Amino acid sequence: MIKAVLFDLDGTLLNRDESVKVFINNQYERLNKWVSHIPKDTYITRFIELDKRGYVWKDKVYQQLTQEFNISEMTWEELLQDYISEFRFNCVPFDNLIQMFEELKSSNVALGMITNGYGQFQMDNIKALGIEQYFDVILISEWEGTKKPDPEIFKKALEKLNVSPEQSIFVGDHPKNDVKAAQGIGMTGIWKKDLQWDGFETAFTVNDLKELPLIIRNLSERVESC
Template identity: 30%
Template structure:
């Protein structure tokens, strides 16, 4: 198979959102929350991780829950203040996944078209992309909040293929979410590759045809297919 295009998910695929959220949580607690010792701080960090639901929780709901459950240094702290802090600060903690730049460079050297599809708001996702300084690698970047539909809707994958002028059977999609990424991409006819280690596989879905344990494994998979 001659590969025409490789399309990537963003969070927990090209950037390590899990590490970014951990770093932000530590900052959040140091600034806003009273923790009596390191052990309690870890408990609060875990509370925030669960509340966030891997980024799939409405942020207003998340900060409301944190405000209600965590002992704030300022008892008059408001949801709006915490929400504003999130939108001002979180994206600065964006960190690349190990191997991201090397993989993108190697694919570019092979003259393969590159795409990026990510669910989320334009502000949030574009802020991460620009903080990571990876926008120039891609021939197309699609954010669901701008496109009007989101993964796993196959239309968002078809839009990327159209912009890349690539056939689905000659294209790959790499992501971490079993339903949004792998099921969605496969439904659109792409060769879907599950990046393991961030989400459990959904038991109601067929097992993925392709899986990798680290981002750089996509190169060998493409070369050997």
Template identity: 40%
Template sequence: MNNIAAVIFDLDQTLLDKHQSLIGFANHQYVAYALEAYRIDKGEYVRKFTEMNYVVRPKGEVYRDIIDFFAIDSSLLPVMLEDLNQNFSKYAIGYPGLIEMLIGLKKAAFKLGMITNGRAFYQRDKIRALGIEGYFDDIVISEAVGLRKPDPAIFQLSLSNLNVSAAEAVFVGDNIKKDMIPAKELGMRTIWKQRADPNEYTDFACDDLSEIPNLVYSFVQTKTG
């Protein structure tokens, strides 16, 4: 049987703490655009902003809903949207142990890949802000390749770019439908980044990045043992 040669990651909510990043950016915009002048409670704005940005849809639509919900001057919509596009990455926060985990996997000679849905410049800016771009042998961003998870083709593209088979790869992601199911159905090993019990599509489940290398090593031992 093939040995494990590559570990492929999702980005948002797997390596990047999207929730904390959104909170930080929402606080920034509340202050930067003096939203207290609209009698908006800061905590409510941060909560609603974070909630609305969890939904995957065009950011222009998200901001239109935020403007309408809080009755903010509509002239701020393009300004706040541009601020998001240009500056959100400054508030990007990685999960604890991120860099150490990647260093450990690289030292063990695993190839590292990433597959992420999103706008190319936006995802790339977040990756660079986290300081992790240089650790990856290949990064596939949906907009750049015209494919989106859970389409198996985007996983196959990553495997091809890394020159490994599905049986030689481990996929780490937070979403069952978009990450775990397609990866498992292609024949990859899977680690679900959640505090949950494993299921038929996940070999392991954990929400601590520092545990990832040992879980990957366990696949190697299984393959070679």
């Protein structure tokens, strides 16, 4: 039977695209005194372009923004610090997040998270979503010294949960870092569908988190009957 379900964070539980839009809109309004010479839509659009859906850390993003838009009364370091301290207040969850966790907890499976990123920043976002208490283990790449798709971070999480790969499921939005990496050590991978990788195909996919409990129950029954 399935004994553990592990999750990615960004793009899987946290709707990062929407969170970034909310954050950067609020940042522009909050810091308007120093950035008002830039049209709001231009500032927002360029930030999102440079951010590349979170795969570029914001030190580089803000360095580029200050150069392109001639932001002279605030340093890129100050803009970065604003991002670090304020992003958590703009976190947007995917629909049915809490409902899904409540259902999974009632079925007595262990829950874990493996996320790439900076430790305290990611933990602040997890707390902002109100989901920290659901997890038996949370591994963040900065604190672990390794990141997905390295199999070691998956193995470490499973060891902490005391479950085998065959008894475990990993849910994530990234085909390589999440789904294929989990499958590579013998876990079942479930893809939280993301249109950015629309050509990716795998055995199990979800569009909405509310679909997960039933899929996991069916997988558990299949494993038990084998």
